[in-house]
Every structure is written in C-alpha cells, then in structure tokens.
Amino acid sequence: MKQPPVPVKPWPESDPAVDALVTEVIGRVADKWTMLVLEVLADHSELRFTQISRLVPDVSQKMLTQTLRQMERDGLVVRTVFPVVPPRVEYRLTDLGLSLGAAFCGVWRWAEENLRRIEAARAEFDARQKR
Amino acid sequence: MKQPPVPVKPWPESDPAVDALVTEVIGRVADKWTMLVLEVLADHSELRFTQISRLVPDVSQKMLTQTLRQMERDGLVVRTVFPVVPPRVEYRLTDLGLSLGAAFCGVWRWAEENLRRIEAARAEFDARQKR
DNA sequence: CAGCATCCCTTTTGATACTG
DNA sequence: CAGTATCAAAAGGGATGCTG
Numbered sequence: 001m002k003q004p005p006v007p008v009k010p011w012p013e014s015d016p017a018v019d020a021l022v023t024e025v026i027g028r029v030a031d032k033w034t035m036l037v038l039e040v041l042a043d044h045s046e047l048r049f050t051q052i053s054r055l056v057p058d059v060s061q062k063m064l065t066q067t068l069r070q071m072e073r074d075g076l077v078v079r080t081v082f083p084v085v086p087p088r089v090e091y092r093l094t095d096l097g098l099s100l101g102a103a104f105c106g107v108w109r110w111a112e113e114n115l116r117r118i119e120a121a122r123a124e125f126d127a128r129q130k131r
Numbered sequence: 132m133k134q135p136p137v138p139v140k141p142w143p144e145s146d147p148a149v150d151a152l153v154t155e156v157i158g159r160v161a162d163k164w165t166m167l168v169l170e171v172l173a174d175h176s177e178l179r180f181t182q183i184s185r186l187v188p189d190v191s192q193k194m195l196t197q198t199l200r201q202m203e204r205d206g207l208v209v210r211t212v213f214p215v216v217p218p219r220v221e222y223r224l225t226d227l228g229l230s231l232g233a234a235f236c237g238v239w240r241w242a243e244e245n246l247r248r249i250e251a252a253r254a255e256f257d258a259r260q261k262r
Numbered sequence: 263c264a265g266c267a268t269c270c271c272t273t274t275t276g277a278t279a280c281t282g
Numbered sequence: 283c284a285g286t287a288t289c290a291a292a293a294g295g296g297a298t299g300c301t302g
Contacts, residue, residue: 018243023188025242025249026170027163035161036154049264057154060295065265075252086263087302096248103237110234111156112149117227118156121206180284191276196285217283218282 028074033059033067035104038093041077042101046092076100159205164190164198166235169224172208173232177223207231 040055071077076097082088171186184195202208207228213219
C-alpha cells in the first residue's frame with residue numbers, strides 16, 4: 001500500500017523550479033502570526049489595527065505591524081488609511097487573501113477536531129521519554 | 132456585507148479556552164518545516180532521514196531532527212528504528228498526520244495556483260514603495 | 263490611533279565537528 | 283546513516299519614546 005487512501009497532494013508536482021517557488025511561498029505563508037491574523041480577518045471582514053491586536057492573543061505591535069505589511073506586500077490584505085485625526089486604518093482581506101483563508105479552513109477545523117488526540121499523543125510521548 | 136461569501140472558518144468558536152488551545156496547536160503546526168516535511172511524507176508514504184533531507188530543500192539536519200521529533204510527539208509521525216548497522220530509521224505519517232496532510236492539501240494547491248499573483252503583488256508593492 | 267525607531271534581551275536557526 | 287553537541291549568527295520579541 002504505497003499510496004494513501006486519500007490523495008493529500010492534488011497532483012504530484014515534478015517541475016523543480018515550480019516546486020521551489022511553492023516551497024518559498026509555503027514558507028512565507030505558513031507562519032504563526034500570518035495564519036492567526038488571517039483567521040481573525042476572515043471572521044470579521046474588516047478590522048482596525050487595535051482590534052486585530054486584541055483578537056490575536058499575545059501578538060506584539062511590532063510583529064503585528066510586520067505581519068500586516070508582509071501580507072499587504074503579498075497581496076493578501078488591503079490597508080486603507082482614513083485621513084482623519086486620530087488616524088483610522090482598516091485592514092481587510094483581498095480576494096487572494098480570502099481564498100487563502102478558505103484553503104486554511106480545513107486546517108482550523110482539523111486543529112479543533114484533533115485537540116484531544118494531540119494532547120494524548122504528547123502525554124504518551126512524554127511519559128515514554130521518562131522511562 | 133459582513134460575512135464573506137464562503138465561510139472560511141467552519142463555526143465561530145467562542146469558548147476562549149478552546150480557542151486558546153486551537154491557537155496553540157495552529158502555532159505549532161503552521162510551521163515552515165512541519166508543512167514541508169508533511170508534504171513529502173504525504174507524497175512518499177515512508178521515508179528515511181536522508182531521503183527527507185534531500186526532498187526538503189535547505190533544511191538543516193538539526194531543524195529536520197527537531198521537526199521530526201516534534202511531529203512524533205504530536206502524534207503526526209511514527210519513527211521506526213531498524214536495529215541494523217548502519218542504522219536505518221524510517222518515518223511515516225500516522226492517521227492523524229495523514230488527516231492533517233489532507234487538511235493542508237488546499238493550501239498547497241492554493242500556493243501552486245497563486246504563485247504568479249503573489250509575485251505580481253510583491254512587484255507592485257515594491258515599486259510603490261520606491262516612489 | 264497607528265504606527266516607526268531604538269535599545270536590548272531571548273529564542274531560533276545555521277554551520278561545524280563528533281559519535282554509536 | 284542518523285543523529286548529538288557546541289558555538290556563532292540571525293531572527294524574534296518586549297519596552298520605551300516619539301510622530302502625524
């Protein structure tokens with residue numbers, strides 16, 4: 001049984017150049033803060049800076065700024081500055097960002113569904129290490 | 132239009148304790164090397180240490196070891212040591228790991244499909260920064 | 263409010279050498 | 283082969299002060 005029952009990768013990508021690019025993109029997008037920011041923006045449609053910082057636990061303003069800039073650069077997010085005082089800046093997902101959110105949907109569901117299994121696996125692993 | 136056309140998060144999780152755990156799990160799993168190792172293991176069913184290091188570009192042996200240990204601890208991977216010399220160690224996904232691979236499938240497809248869009252967005256962003 | 267800049271410390275990562 | 287150990291470099295992250 002060489003092949004898993006469900007194909008986990010849609011098509012076996014063989015072009016090394018494309019593969020390298022995909023790897024690079026995955027490396028960028030598969031980031032803790034990126035995913036968490038993506039999640040809250042996917043849920044709320046548009047948010048201000050401080051709202052995001054409240055919704056994403058433990059993110060520093062430095063990392064949040066950095067993450068949002070990166071996402072903006074990658075075309076995942078649009079940043080709208082309202083010329084008012086005090087300043088008002090809103091973030092919302094682009095279509096591209098929305099599609100990434102949809103792609104990550106399965107991962108969030110997986111995480112929720114398998115919390116217990118993971119905790120159990122860790123406990124067992126740690127117990128085995130002690131012996 | 133508050134809600135995006137496609138629900139990106141399956142159900143609006145409100146329990147703060149569960150949410151924190153999900154966040155923690157996402158933070159662990161949404162890791163560059165974890166995703167890349169997951170991908171090659173999903174493709175090959177079982178692999179030896181050096182095979183993985185060849186298939187995952189630019190991973191150091193230290194990071195690979197660390198990632199594999201983490202994945203083993205989380206119950207995503209089984210590590211089989213054959214008591215021969217030279218040593219032979221094989222890695223394969225568990226059912227849990229396989230299900231995570233299936234969940235990530237959409238992300239890989241997304242990355243492949245949107246390479247160009249991301250590159251274009253970056254180019255445009257960088258050009259705008261210069262002005 | 264939404265940041266950028268700076269300083270400073272901690273964590274992560276990478277390169278190298280060594281071992282059962 | 284499949285690691286572990288070690289050290290140096292880089293990235294991450296907090297705190298504070300300052301702007302438009």
